[in-house]
Structure formats: structure tokens, C-alpha cells
Amino acid sequence: MAVKCQACPLRSKSLFIPMSDDELQATQMFKAGELEIDAGATILMEGSSSPQLFTVLRGMGLRYKTLPDGKRQVTNFVFPGDFLGLQAAVMDRMQHSVEASTRMTLCVFDRSEVFRFFRDHPERAFDITWLAAAEEHFLGEALTYVGQQTAEGRLAWAILKIFARLKSIGMVQNATMPLPYRQQDMADALGMSLVHLNKTLAKLRERQLLTWTDRRVHIHDREGLVQLAMVEDDGETMRPLL
Amino acid sequence: MAVKCQACPLRSKSLFIPMSDDELQATQMFKAGELEIDAGATILMEGSSSPQLFTVLRGMGLRYKTLPDGKRQVTNFVFPGDFLGLQAAVMDRMQHSVEASTRMTLCVFDRSEVFRFFRDHPERAFDITWLAAAEEHFLGEALTYVGQQTAEGRLAWAILKIFARLKSIGMVQNATMPLPYRQQDMADALGMSLVHLNKTLAKLRERQLLTWTDRRVHIHDREGLVQLAMVEDDGETMRPLL
DNA sequence: CGAGTATTTGATGCAGTTCAACGCTCGTGG
DNA sequence: CCACGAGCGTTGAACTGCATCAAATACTCG
Numbered sequence: 147m148a149v150k151c152q153a154c155p156l157r158s159k160s161l162f163i164p165m166s167d168d169e170l171q172a173t174q175m176f177k178a179g180e181l182e183i184d185a186g187a188t189i190l191m192e193g194s195s196s197p198q199l200f201t202v203l204r205g206m207g208l209r210y211k212t213l214p215d216g217k218r219q220v221t222n223f224v225f226p227g228d229f230l231g232l233q234a235a236v237m238d239r240m241q242h243s244v245e246a247s248t249r250m251t252l253c254v255f256d257r258s259e260v261f262r263f264f265r266d267h268p269e270r271a272f273d274i275t276w277l278a279a280a281e282e283h284f285l286g287e288a289l290t291y292v293g294q295q296t297a298e299g300r301l302a303w304a305i306l307k308i309f310a311r312l313k314s315i316g317m318v319q320n321a322t323m324p325l326p327y328r329q330q331d332m333a334d335a336l337g338m339s340l341v342h343l344n345k346t347l348a349k350l351r352e353r354q355l356l357t358w359t360d361r362r363v364h365i366h367d368r369e370g371l372v373q374l375a376m377v378e379d380d381g382e383t384m385r386p387l388l
Numbered sequence: 389m390a391v392k393c394q395a396c397p398l399r400s401k402s403l404f405i406p407m408s409d410d411e412l413q414a415t416q417m418f419k420a421g422e423l424e425i426d427a428g429a430t431i432l433m434e435g436s437s438s439p440q441l442f443t444v445l446r447g448m449g450l451r452y453k454t455l456p457d458g459k460r461q462v463t464n465f466v467f468p469g470d471f472l473g474l475q476a477a478v479m480d481r482m483q484h485s486v487e488a489s490t491r492m493t494l495c496v497f498d499r500s501e502v503f504r505f506f507r508d509h510p511e512r513a514f515d516i517t518w519l520a521a522a523e524e525h526f527l528g529e530a531l532t533y534v535g536q537q538t539a540e541g542r543l544a545w546a547i548l549k550i551f552a553r554l555k556s557i558g559m560v561q562n563a564t565m566p567l568p569y570r571q572q573d574m575a576d577a578l579g580m581s582l583v584h585l586n587k588t589l590a591k592l593r594e595r596q597l598l599t600w601t602d603r604r605v606h607i608h609d610r611e612g613l614v615q616l617a618m619v620e621d622d623g624e625t626m627r628p629l630l
Numbered sequence: 631c632g633a634g635t636a637t638t639t640g641a642t643g644c645a646g647t648t649c650a651a652c653g654c655t656c657g658t659g660g
Numbered sequence: 661c662c663a664c665g666a667g668c669g670t671t672g673a674a675c676t677g678c679a680t681c682a683a684a685t686a687c688t689c690g
Contacts, residue, residue: 211532214618219532233525236518237625241525264517265510272506275513276478278520283475283483285527290453290461293534293579297678328636337535339679344638376456383479539646570668584646586670 148180149203149253154387156203156227161314162387172267173388176259181252185326189252190231190244197257199231201388205250206326210334211242220335222284223327225311229277229388235260236278248326255388273386280385292337295376297346300336302375305356309365314382321365325358350374390422391445391495396629398445398469403556404629414509415630418501423494427568431494432473432486439499441473443630447492448568452576453484462577464526465569467553471519471630477502478520490568497630515628522627534579537618539588542578544617547598551607556624563607567600592616 149155151174156162165173181200183189190196192211207224221242224230234240235257264271291303312323333343350356355370356363365371372379391397393416398404407415423442425431432438434453449466463484466472476482477499506513533545554565575585592598597612598605607613614621 209528211528213532213536214620217536219535221528221531232517233521236514236521237525242528261510261514264514268503268507268510268513271510271513271517272478272503275474275506275517275520278517278524279475279478282520282524282527283479285524285531286451286453286461286463286484289463289527289531289534290455292531293461293576294455294459330636334535340637341639341680342678345678348638378456571670572668581647582669583648583671587646590670 148177150174151177154203156315156387159227159315161227161311161382161385163384165387169267169270172263172270176255176263176388177253178256178259179254181254183246183250183252185246185248185250188243188245189250190234190240190242192240192243194234195239196231196234199229199235199255199257199260200252201255202226202228202230203251203253205246205248206324207244207246207248207250208327208331208335209242209244218334219337220331221288222281223308223335225308226315226317227385227387229274231257232274232278232281247331253388270386270388273388276386277388288335291375297336297338297342298349299375300338301332301343301346301350302355302371303377304332304336305363305365306368306371306375306377309363309368310382321368323363323365324361325363326361390419392416393419396445398557398629401469401557403469403553403624403626405626407629411509411512414505414512418497418505418630419495420498420501421496423496425488425492425494427488427490427492430485430487431492432476432482432484434482434485436476437481438473438476441471441477441497441499441502442494443497444468444470444472445493445495447488447490448566449486449488449490449492450569450573450577451484451486460576461579462573463530464523465550465577467550468557468559469627469629471516473499474516474520474523489573495630512628512630515630518628519630530577533617539578539580539584540591541617542580543574543585543588543592544597544613545619546574546578547605547607548610548613548617548619551605551610552624563610565605565607566603567605568603 151170157165189200189207202224204226208220209222209224210218210220212218224244230244291300295303308325309318309323312318317323329343330340333340336343347358355367356365393412399407431442431449444466446468450462451464451466452460452462454460466486472486533542537545550567551560551565554560559565571585572582575582578585589600597609598607
């Protein structure tokens with residue numbers, strides 16, 4: 147029942163760097179199975195040392211950390227093509243949790259095979275390092291915006307970021323994208339209160355920049371958001387896929 | 389003149405995972421030279437695609453990103469044993485800048501050799517990925533504290549974090565460590581204004597938790613800081629050294 | 631249709647920003 | 661050898677973005 151890597155529906159999306167036949171086959175060998183997960187389920191748990199790694203085939207989720215007093219920081223949103231569990235694989239345990247926001251399909255890899263994979267496929271080892279560096283890059287940017295930007299700027303940045311990613315995997319139609327998160331999730335991602343996020347959202351709506359209703363966001367004025375967010379509008383760069 | 393890896397003064401510190409003779413020799417072969425840098429100099433520049441990677445042998449610095457409006461986020465402090473330039477090596481360009489806060493000595497590696505290194509030394513490739521994942525971990529934690537904690541908590545967290553790291557490389561004596569940064573640097577790291585950082589510092593001093601004068605920090609009450617910061621007091625885990 | 635979950639809105643207070651001024655130290659040049 | 665300015669740290673005062681509290685209004689699903 148599991149999808150063969152050769153037939154992977156993600157591979158052809160413009161976001162991903164094409165793979166050679168060899169790479170494709172190596173990845174297929176590495177793949178241990180497939181997993182279907184319900185919305186709301188926890189995929190990986192902070193502090194755990196999962197025996198498995200995953201690539202997201204379908205669906206969306208979020209990564210987060212929790213402080214002892216219960217406060218939660220959403221550190222990233224999770225989209226198709228993302229690789230989950232690398233931390234547990236190279237360091238011993240996960241440093242954050244990952245949970246599903248929609249129903250998700252995951253490719254499963256075996257953690258015990260990772261080192262063999264590194265040894266036998268150095269170009270793919272390189273790709274895995276690339277993914278780790280990309281995550282590092284993203285978190286540095288998130289930290290920068292959360293630390294330095296106003297509430298409006300942070301929200302505009304986050305929306306644009308998600309928009310670019312979803313666009314590059316064909317999930318945007320007519321400037322509208324799915325956004326299956328609660329306002330509380332977005333607030334926790336941007337380091338602000340739920341109430342303030344809601345009011346900030348209302349401001350952007352009044353300014354005709356975007357609308358977020360019914361788990362969908364429509365971008366009315368991309369240029370306006372770009373200015374508000376102070377991003378150099380680059381768009382997504384291609385990334386390797388496992 | 390350059391230090392041989394075999395004679396590296398860092399290697400024996402408790403922070404670093406011991407290397408086999410093979411690894412040691414491979415690293416020595418990979419090393420292209422040594423670089424001495426003055427305080428204040430820029431080591432790597434955001435957007436540049438440096439031909440070289442570095443391991444910090446001696447001295448301290450900081451990583452930062454700048455927004456178009458000039459605001460700066462310090463994303464991490466840089467200590468002996470840190471590996472710099474990985475982003476430029478795997479992705480094409482640096483996503484942040486690195487500058488020296490003291491005079492520094494750097495081991496230099498050649499970017500063009502990285503892939504060869506990956507192919508010929510999979511266990512070291514794994515270590516490099518480990519370092520990238522560790523950086524990811526750190527940034528996730530920083531984001532969490534900046535996003536969710538009060539000014540006092542953030543400052544306590546940062547001080548404890550640096551303290552643990554410096555302790556594990558033998559740079560702490562009598563609960564005192566060097567901290568060659570300006571208050572502005574720390575403010576930019578924690579996402580608060582210089583004025584507020586200064587006042588927060590005064591509070592911690594009045595509460596007899598720490599003193600920061602003359603580029604040195606003395607910890608008076610570690611337990612108090614741990615409570616304020618809400619950290620699970622783990623201490624540094626061992627890391628690979630390149 | 632009722633209970634739980636998510637969104638929206640108003641009111642109040644405070645943590646943290648911004649503005650402003652002053653002191654200390656140190657390097658440089660007259 | 662002193663004068664001067666630049667950089668950094670310190671402190672006070674006024675203002676504000678955002679958190680917190682509170683409550684009403686949708687929405688979802690058994």
C-alpha cells in the first residue's frame with residue numbers, strides 16, 4: 147500500500163531538487179514503511195528517543211517546546227517534504243515535540259539505519275546536513291523576527307513564509323492557502339497572546355492585506371505584507387527531499 | 389606555527405567527545421591553516437559565500453542577523469570549539485554574520501574539501517550533522533525563552549547557558565567567567581532594549597544573584613538563577629570537535 | 631440541542647520602549 | 661600632560677504595545 151519513492155507525489159514539485167535514479171533507489175531502500183496519523187496526535191515527544199524518522203508526505207503539523215510553567219513556543223510549522231526526528235537520530239533525544247494539525251501521512255525510516263545510510267550514500271548524508279542547516283536558518287530568522295519586530299510585522303512575516311512554502315508545493319490557488327492552525331498556535335509561534343494576535347489579525351484585515359477564515363488564508367495585498375514584514379522577498383529555495 | 393590537531397589544547401576539555409587516532413588524522417588533513425583575528429573584526433558576513441570554514445580555537449564572538457531597518461538580533465554567542473560557516477558550506481551562503489568580540493584564533497578548513505570529507509569519513513560527516521542539529525536545538529531554545537519568558541528569566545537563562553558552556557571548557561574559576569560582550573549585545577540577544585537590560589541586570593544584582601562588571605560575571609546564587617530561568621538544570625552535553 | 635472549543639471584542643494595568651541626561655574610562659592629538 | 665571626544669554603562673521620567681482579565685458570540689460534534 148505504501149507509496150514507492152519512484153512514484154512519490156512530492157518529488158515533482160518545484161520545491162524539491164531532482165534526485166538521480168541511484169539516490170531514489172537508496173532512499174527507497176532506506177524507507178521502512180508508511181504511517182497514517184490523526185489530527186491532534188503527537189508524532190514526536192520532547193525528551194523521547196524515537197526509533198523512527200519521518201518525512202511528511204501529506205498534511206500539516208507543528209513543532210513546539212514547552213516551559214516548566216506550561217507556556218508553549220511553537221518553533222515551526224510542518225509541511226509536506228519536511229523531515230522529522232533528525233535530532234533524535236543524531237543527538238540522542240528530541241528537543242521538541244511534533245504534533246499533527248490535520249490528518250497526516252508520513253514516510254517512516256529506521257533510526258538504526260541512519261549511520262549505514264551516511265556511510266553508503268555520502269551525497270544523501272550531505273542532503274541531511276543541508277536539511278539540518280536549513281532548519282537552523284529558519285530558527286535564526288524566526289528568533290530575529292520574534293525578538294525585533296512588532297506584532298504586525300511578525301504576523302505578516304509568518305504568513306508570507308508559509309505562503310511561499312505552500313506555493314512551492316502547489317498548495318496555493320488564487321492567492322489562497324490552507325492554514326489548519328488555531329489562532330492560539332499562531333500566537334504561540336509569534337510570542338504574543340491569543341487576544342493580541344486576534345486584534346493584530348483584525349488590523350491586517352481592515353488594511354485589506356489578508357483574510358483568515360475557516361482554515362484558509364487569502365492574500366489580498368502581497369506587496370503590502372512584504373513591506374510590513376520587512377522581508378527581502380526571495381521566495382523558497384529548492385531543497386532536497388528524503 | 390599552526391597547532392597540530394594532535395596537540396589541540398581544546399581536545400582534552402571535558403566538553404568534547406574523544407577522537408580516535410584515525411579521526412584525528414583525518415581532521416588534521418582537512419585543516420588548511422590557522423587565522424588570527426582582531427576584536428571587532430567580521431569573520432563571516434550574511435549573504436556571503438565564504439570559501440572557508442572555521443573552528444574556534446581561542447576567543448569569543450557572536451552571531452547575528454540584521455533587519456532592513458537596522459535592528460539586530462544576536463542569535464548566539466560563539467565560544468572555543470564552535471564550528472563556523474557550515475551554512476555557507478552546505479547551503480550556498482551564510483544566513484547570518486559572525487564577528488569577533490575578543491581577539492580570536494581560528495582553525496581554517498577548505499570549503500571545497502567538505503564533500504570529500506563527507507565521503508571519506510562518514511563518522512565525521514555524522515559529527516558535522518550533529519553540530520548542525522545542536523545549533524538547531526539551541527536556536528529553538530532561544531526562541532522559546534525570547535518568545536515566552538520575562539526579561540529577568542531570559543537574562544538568567546542566557547547567563548546560565550554561557551556559564552555551563554564556559555565551565556565545560558575550563559574557563560570558569562570561582563564561579564567567575566569572562567563575558568567580553570557589551571550590554572547592547574546581550575540586549576540584542578534577548579530581544580530587549582539596552583536600557584531595560586541594564587535595569588534587569590541591576591535587579592538581579594540587588595537580589596544577590598550575580599554581578600557583571602569589567603567583562604566578567606560572578607555567579608553568587610546559581611540555584612536562584614536556575615529557578616528564575618525555569619531551566620531543568622542539565623549542564624552541557626558532550627559534543628564533537630572539529 | 632447542549633457541551634466543549636475557538637473566535638471576537640472591550641476594559642484595565644503593567645512590562646518594557648523611548649527619550650534624555652550624566653558619569654566613567656580610555657585613546658588621541660595638541 | 662591635559663583636553664577632548666567616543667564608546668559604554670547607569671539612571672530617571674514619560675509613554676505605549678501588549679498582556680491579562682472578563683464576557684459574549686460563533687462553531688463543531690456527539
